[in-house]
Each structure stands twice: as C-alpha cells, then as structure tokens.
Amino acid sequence: xxxxxxxxxxxxxxxxxxxxxxxxxxxxxxxxxxxxxxxxxxxxxxxxxxxxxxxxxxxxxxxxxxxxxxxxxxxxxxxxxxxxxxxxxxxxxxxxxxxxxxxxxxxxxxxxxxxxxxxxxxxxxxxxxxxxxxxxxxxxxxxxxxxxxxxxxxxxxxxxxxxxxxxxxxxxxxxxxxxxxxxxxxxxxxxxxxxxxxxxxxxxxxxxxxxxxxxxxxxxxxxxxxxxxxxxxxxxxxxxxxxxxxxxxxxxxxxxxxxxxxxxxxxxxxxxxxxxxxxxxxxxxxxxxxxxxxxxxx
Numbered sequence: 001x002x003x004x005x006x007x008x009x010x011x012x013x014x015x016x017x018x019x020x021x022x023x024x025x026x027x028x029x030x031x032x033x034x035x036x037x038x039x040x041x042x043x044x045x046x047x048x049x050x051x052x053x054x055x056x057x058x059x060x061x062x063x064x065x066x067x068x069x070x071x072x073x074x075x076x077x078x079x080x081x082x083x084x085x086x087x088x089x090x091x092x093x094x095x096x097x098x099x100x101x102x103x104x105x106x107x108x109x110x111x112x113x114x115x116x117x118x119x120x121x122x123x124x125x126x127x128x129x130x131x132x133x134x135x136x137x138x139x140x141x142x143x144x145x146x147x148x149x150x151x152x153x154x155x156x157x158x159x160x161x162x163x164x165x166x167x168x169x170x171x172x173x174x175x176x177x178x179x180x181x182x183x184x185x186x187x188x189x190x191x192x193x194x195x196x197x198x199x200x201x202x203x204x205x206x207x208x209x210x211x212x213x214x215x216x217x218x219x220x221x222x223x224x225x226x227x228x229x230x231x232x233x234x235x236x237x238x239x240x241x242x243x244x245x246x247x248x249x250x251x252x253x254x255x256x257x258x259x260x261x262x263x264x265x266x267x268x269x270x271x272x273x274x275x276x277x278x279x280x281x282x283x284x285x286x287x288x289x290x291x292x293x294x295x296x297x298x
Contacts, residue, residue, distance in 0.1 A: 027098055028054035033105040034062075034094035040081060040110045043195035048077040048092055051105045057096035065091050068109065125196050126150045128189040130157075130203040135176070136185070137209050138237075142174045144187040144203065153193045160186045160202070181211035181237035182284065210238035212289040216277045220261075222294040224269055229261035233277045234289050241279040248274045248290070268297040 035049040048062055064073040066084075068091045073079060081090065089109035096103055128149045134142040146155055159169035162183050166174075174185070184207050190200035214235035220228035233243055247257035249271045254262070264273070272293035280286040 027101045027103045030054075030103070030105050034092060034107050036090075036092060036107050036110060040090065041195060042081050042083055042086065045078050045080045045194070046090070046110070048094070048107075051094050051096070053096065055098070057098055059097040061095045063093045063095070065093065067091075068106070123196075125153055125191050125193060125199045127199045127201050128155060128191045130187055130189045130201065132185070132187055132203045132206050136206045138176050138178055138181050138211050140176045142176060142185065142187075142206060144172045144174070144189070146189045149189075149191045150193065153191045156190045156192070158188045158190070160188060176208055178211060178237060180208045182239045182241055182279075182281070183208055184283075207284045209285050210236060210241055210279045210281075210287045212236050212287060215289045216275060216291040218273075218275055218291050218294065220294075222264070222273065222296065223298040224264050224266055227261050227263045228273055228275075228294060230275055230277070230291075234291075236279060238279040238281075238287070241281040241284065244278045244280065246276045246278070248276055264297050270296050272296055 030051050030053050032052040034051040036046050037049050038044060038046040040046055050060065062075060062077060064075075064079045066073060066088045068089070073090075079090070079092070091109050092107045094105050094107075096105075126148055129147050131145050131147075132142050133145070134140060136142065144157055144159075146157070149155055157170055157172060159166045159174045161180055163186070174187070176185070184205040186202045186205050188200055188202040190198055192198040212234055214232075216234040217231040218228050219231040220226060222228070228247075230245065233245075245258055245260055247254045247262040249268060251274070262273070262275075272295070274291045274293040276288050276290045278286055278288040
C-alpha cells in the first residue's frame with residue numbers, strides 16, 4: 001500500500017485578486033502561508049494550518065484540490081486521503097476577504113510516493129474482550145472491564161438494554177435503574193485507530209432481577225371451610241416473566257396450595273394464612289413477594 005509523504009513547509013503563493021472598488025486600500029499581506037499538518041497517509045486526517053495575515057481577515061474559505069486543479073475534494077478544514085489520491089499531490093487553497101477585497105494562498109503540494117506502507121498494512125485491530133461485574137439489581141452498580149485491545153487504540157463503551165443502546169450510558173460504570181428490571185444488560189466495546197477498520201464486541205449478558213414495587217394482597221373470610229383468594233398479585237416490573245403462587249400457614253408452605261385461591265381446613269385453625277407470589281423466567285433469578293397474613297383462622 002502506498003503512503004502520502006512530503007515536507008509540510010509554510011511556503012505560500014499569493015494571488016491577490018482585487019475585486020473591490022478601484023483606488024481602494026491595499027490588501028494586507030500574508031506573513032506566512034496556509035500549510036498542512038499531519039501524516040499524509042491514506043486513511044489519516046490532514047489538518048489545515050491557516051495563513052497569518054498582517055490584519056485579521058473578515059472571512060476565510062478552503063478548497064482541497066488534487067494536483068492543484070479539477071473538482072474540489074473538500075471545503076472543510078480537514079481532509080482524509082483515500083486510495084484515489086495515490087500517485088497525485090494534494091493542495092489546499094485558503095481564500096480570504098478584507099471587506100470586498102480578496103486574496104489567497106496555497107499550501108506546499110503533498111506528494112504520493114511508495115516510501116512507507118499505509119497504516120492499513122499494519123493489520124486488523126484486536127477485538128476487545130469485555131467483562132461485567134457488580135450487582136445486577138435495581139439500585140446496584142455494574143462495572144465493565146476491557147482487555148485484549150491493540151496498543152494505542154482508543155476504546156469506546158456503550159451499555160445496552162436487551163441489545164438496544166441506553167442513552168448516555170457510555171462510562172465504565174453503570175447504575176442499574178428500574179427500567180432495567182427483568183431485562184438483560186450488556187456493554188459493547190469498540191476499538192478504533194486511524195487507518196484501520198474499527199472492531200467491536202459485546203460482553204456476555206447480565207440478567208437483572210425483576211422488581212416488586214407493591215406486595216400482593218388477599219381477600220376472604222378467615223374461617224374453616226371458607227376460601228381465601230388472591231386479591232392482587234402486587235405491582236411488578238417483570239417483562240415476560242410468569243407468575244406462580246404458594247399459600248403459607250404461619251409462614252410455612254401448605255402442601256399442594258399453589259392456586260390463586262385456597263380453602264381453609266381444620267389444620268388452619270388458630271393459624272395465620274398468607275400467599276407468596278413469585279415471578280420467574282429462564283436465565284433470570286426468581287423473585288418473590290409475600291402478602292400480609294390473615295387474621296387467625298376461626
């Protein structure tokens with residue numbers, strides 16, 4: 001792969017195009033010409049260094065040209081050479097205005113040669129390996145650790161919820177919120193370096209526990225032969241999770257009592273009854289919440 005190389009001196013070519021009214025003031029002179037800064041390699045960005053003038057121009061514009069002619073490649077203050085520039089020279093022209101009078105200065109041409117390999121020949125970047133540790137519960141904090149990146153490469157992080165980016169979550173630490181309950185969190189690391197294609201990889205998913213925000217309630221008469229039932233299973237943040245029920249006698253499981261209602265028996269007399277509601281989903285921890293107890297069964 002070829003690389004663009006050249007001295008980036010401060011030589012300039014004033015062309016002094018006077019377009020103002022005849023007999024007006026002279027255009028201020030340039031004390032140094034426009035120049036280019038940076039390594040002129042394919043895929044590496046070059047930066048304009050503005051010319052210095054005896055007085056400050058009212059306006060400046062720039063035109064990047066290949067071989068100093070033809071179509072304008074860019075009008076920005078930066079330009080990234082491509083393979084199409086190999087075998088050519090690059091020049092940037094700075095045009096300035098002092099009122100209605102115009103002048104310009106051109107940079108030293110940057111030539112293309114075979115002197116050095118382009119950065120892309122250095123090989124692909126290593127794919128970052130990212131791990132997540134910490135508390136995967138609402139209010140907890142997760143920490144991302146990145147390893148295995150190419151020396152000198154920059155690494156950017158993005159936390160994701162069920163594969164979608166979380167706005168503003170780009171730090172190594174992430175505080176788990178209510179919106180994350182019952183969902184899977186990952187962090188994607190992207191490694192980048194000038195002249196090479198960026199690479200990215202996501203961490204293994206971390207399943208955040210469901211969240212109960214209001215405990216279940218029961219209704220019915222606490223007397224032998226009567227039926228107690230679930231009035232409300234409570235309030236949950238548990239997307240896609242299934243509910244199950246377990247009736248309790250003085251806090252202990254009642255065998256077979258796993259429906260949304262329970263008929264009281266002689267074993268329940270003088271005992272207090274409650275129901276435990278649980279949510280579960282494959283890959284997630286089961287979370288439970290228990291109602292208040294009934295009065296003692298008569």
